[in-house]
Amino acid sequence: MTTTATAMTLDSTAIGRISDQLDEPNWLRDLRTGWWERAETAPPPTGQEEEWRRTPLDALPRGGELLLDAPEMEATVPPPGVILTDLATAVREHPDLVRRFLGIADGPASHAHFWALGQAAWTGGLFCYVPRNVTVDGTLVVRTVLPRADVTYLPVTLIVAEEGSSVTLLEEVVSPDGPAGWFGGIVEVRAERGARVRYANLQQLGDGAWNIGAQRVVVGQDANVTTLNAEVGSKVTKVGMDVKMIGAGGTSKVLGLLAAGDDQQIDINTVQDLAADHTTSDLLYLSALYDRAHASFYGVTNVRHGTRQTSSYQECRNLLLSPQAGAEPIPVLEIEANDILRCGHGATAGAIDPTMLFYAQTRGLDRDAAERMIVRGFFEQVVAQIADETIRERILTALADRIGSTEDVS
Amino acid sequence: MTDELVISGLQVSIGEKKILNGLDLTVRQGEVHALMGPNGSGKTSLAYALMGHPDYLVDAGTLTWRGQNLLDGPTRLGMSPDKRARMGLFLAFQYPSAIPGVTVASFLRNIYNAVHHPKAADESGETSIKYTGIPLAKFRKLMEEKMTLLRMDPAFATRYVNEGFSGGEKKRLEMLQMAVLSPAMAILDETDSGLDIDALKNVADGINATLSPEMGVLMITHYQRMLNYVKPQFVHVLLDGRIVMSGGEELSHQLEANGYDWVREQVGLPEGVGDEASAPEPVAQH
Numbered sequence: 001m002t003t004t005a006t007a008m009t010l011d012s013t014a015i016g017r018i019s020d021q022l023d024e025p026n027w028l029r030d031l032r033t034g035w036w037e038r039a040e041t042a043p044p045p046t047g048q049e050e051e052w053r054r055t056p057l058d059a060l061p062r063g064g065e066l067l068l069d070a071p072e073m074e075a076t077v078p079p080p081g082v083i084l085t086d087l088a089t090a091v092r093e094h095p096d097l098v099r100r101f102l103g104i105a106d107g108p109a110s111h112a113h114f115w116a117l118g119q120a121a122w123t124g125g126l127f128c129y130v131p132r133n134v135t136v137d138g139t140l141v142v143r144t145v146l147p148r149a150d151v152t153y154l155p156v157t158l159i160v161a162e163e164g165s166s167v168t169l170l171e172e173v174v175s176p177d178g179p180a181g182w183f184g185g186i187v188e189v190r191a192e193r194g195a196r197v198r199y200a201n202l203q204q205l206g207d208g209a210w211n212i213g214a215q216r217v218v219v220g221q222d223a224n225v226t227t228l229n230a231e232v233g234s235k236v237t238k239v240g241m242d243v244k245m246i247g248a249g250g251t252s253k254v255l256g257l258l259a260a261g262d263d264q265q266i267d268i269n270t271v272q273d274l275a276a277d278h279t280t281s282d283l284l285y286l287s288a289l290y291d292r293a294h295a296s297f298y299g300v301t302n303v304r305h306g307t308r309q310t311s312s313y314q315e316c317r318n319l320l321l322s323p324q325a326g327a328e329p330i331p332v333l334e335i336e337a338n339d340i341l342r343c344g345h346g347a348t349a350g351a352i353d354p355t356m357l358f359y360a361q362t363r364g365l366d367r368d369a370a371e372r373m374i375v376r377g378f379f380e381q382v383v384a385q386i387a388d389e390t391i392r393e394r395i396l397t398a399l400a401d402r403i404g405s406t407e408d409v410s
Numbered sequence: 411m412t413d414e415l416v417i418s419g420l421q422v423s424i425g426e427k428k429i430l431n432g433l434d435l436t437v438r439q440g441e442v443h444a445l446m447g448p449n450g451s452g453k454t455s456l457a458y459a460l461m462g463h464p465d466y467l468v469d470a471g472t473l474t475w476r477g478q479n480l481l482d483g484p485t486r487l488g489m490s491p492d493k494r495a496r497m498g499l500f501l502a503f504q505y506p507s508a509i510p511g512v513t514v515a516s517f518l519r520n521i522y523n524a525v526h527h528p529k530a531a532d533e534s535g536e537t538s539i540k541y542t543g544i545p546l547a548k549f550r551k552l553m554e555e556k557m558t559l560l561r562m563d564p565a566f567a568t569r570y571v572n573e574g575f576s577g578g579e580k581k582r583l584e585m586l587q588m589a590v591l592s593p594a595m596a597i598l599d600e601t602d603s604g605l606d607i608d609a610l611k612n613v614a615d616g617i618n619a620t621l622s623p624e625m626g627v628l629m630i631t632h633y634q635r636m637l638n639y640v641k642p643q644f645v646h647v648l649l650d651g652r653i654v655m656s657g658g659e660e661l662s663h664q665l666e667a668n669g670y671d672w673v674r675e676q677v678g679l680p681e682g683v684g685d686e687a688s689a690p691e692p693v694a695q696h
Contacts, residue, residue: 361490377510
């Protein structure tokens with residue numbers, strides 16, 4: 001796929017012109033129009049909302065040109081029967097399948113406006129479909145490189161794992177440093193009954209990027225989903241995530257790694273929605289914050305009324321590597337059920353223990369090397385849970401730009 | 411002869427509190443010295459000051475190692491702890507820190523390279539630079555050899571540094587680090603504390619196996635029992651921040667029999683008001 005210079009401003013006329021440009025069927029035009037209306041009736045956050053108090057949107061570059069042609073995307077060639085392609089191609093080649101899953105549900109409530117906007121105005125994205133009982137060996141890797149910094153790009157990623165299927169997917173997005181741009185990535189992961197999904201999202205946007213993402217993860221009966229969001233780039237990141245445990249016996253792991261420096265602002269809000277019996281959802285977000293970087297985390301665990309024997313945990317730990325760095329982890333537990341196995345949380349923010357630093361230094365490591373080793377060890381709590389070697393290596397390489405690398409023997 | 415650690419008139423304070431008050435001691439390579447003293451006498455403070463702990467300020471006196479002034483450095487603290495380590499000094503901690511997520515093998519290789527290939531360690535932050543430390547296979551061989559020497563379970567290598575380690579395991583990992591780094595001068599801070607008799611014997615065997623004729627040792631201990639296994643040539647008694655008595659191995663037995671009050675009487679010091687007070691020894695926090 002090639003990129004042209006065609007671009008437009010995101011306004012009410014844009015939707016029709018996107019459909020014209022992509023020569024879309026009527027059902028999709030109607031779907032876009034419906035979501036555009038939703039975007040207009042669900043106003044943008046005012047900053048009064050609990051999830052938006054820490055990330056003002058005044059400087060969000062709304063006037064940028066909408067990237068009409070999807071940017072360059074490199075993707076693994078999938079095995080037969082499995083679909084892995086950009087969303088526009090999927091609409092042309094597999095319209096009935098896409099229609100079954102695209103734009104059929106609301107995203108995280110905090111991001112209702114942005115979710116609707118993305119569903120209405122997407123010009124690129126990813127469609128990954130794994131049919132029933134198909135196991136995809138190895139790792140699917142999709143890498144998107146934005147051509148310019150100062151554009152608006154709102155892609156939709158849709159991952160559907162049918163009953164009993166299994167897939168591991170790494171999605172990377174990269175953009176150049178430079179003037180302010182708006183990246184609004186929407187992700188929906190659907191794991192049907194008994195499916196197993198490993199989804200990693202590696203964000204390496206340029207230093208002017210506003211990353212306003214919304215993710216919806218639906219975990220069906222006995223399904224098992226691990227998501228990993230690694231936030232490395234951007235100027236501002238505000239990702240809202242909704243993990244819905246809708247089928248009995250489902251399991252989710254919600255992992256996050258953040259390495260931020262300079263004046264980066266990273267703000268994550270999550271909902272772990274335990275809506276079915278015997279579901280398990282464990283969240284672990286780790287941040288290493290340098291310079292004047294700031295990370296906020298607002299995590300809600302909602303154990304629904306009438307559910308039985310659910311188990312959930314959320315933990316957010318922040319390592320402050322500069323006196324000017326800051327973190328604000330806020331866990332919220334909303335327990336409406338009586339019969340629960342476990343529902344807990346942990347939140348920390350602090351500097352490296354000076355005793356640990358001294359210990360490492362007395363072994364000959366200079367302060368920087370000791371610090372790098374300690375940060376790398378800190379991240380290991382999540383890294384050790386990444387079973388897939390390709391994903392682990394790509395993420396460690398991306399993180400090394402910020403935290404530095406220490407060679408690893410084990 | 412410059413292969414010696416010379417401590418002269420050393421005064422050290424932490425915050426407002428004076429801990430060491432004019433300490434003199436010389437340890438040459440090849441010698442084993444024991445430094446004994448009650449709690450609060452300043453034993454750990456001496457160990458920390460020797461390695462350049464940022465909380466332990468040297469107010470007066472001199473510290474030289476192999477003719478180099480350890481108090482000469484970029485900050486008021488003098489030479490950084492890592493530079494002291496690269497010059498061959500080693501401290502076995504009384505309370506070693508855990509480093510979560512860093513395996514023993516990874517840690518050992520990093521510290522080996524930091525001490526023996528310092529250039530490579532300095533550059534390791536640059537991902538573009540090829541790593542030039544000890545080859546992996548060669549390091550593995552070295553580590554396994556030292557673990558065998560110390561009779562350690564190979565599974566040790568894959569555990570995270572000191573995390574969830576028993577007291578004995580922590581002390582053995584200190585000995586393993588010493589064996590891998592093979593320092594010229596080792597300061598062992600209460601390496602016997604918290605060990606039962608079997609663990610003590612095991613750790614002492616490790617020390618003896620690691621000792622070489624070129625190595626100097628300053629063994630800091632509260633009790634005499636460690637000295638049954640690792641024989642010192644010199645024994646010193648630390649009271650009120652100074653060495654008040656020195657002798658041969660027999661002094662440790664006299665101490666064991668008579669206690670520190672006997673030393674006070676011998677040297678004419680007032681009753682040990684400070685003997686019970688604990689030195690401010692930072693304990694690893696997690």
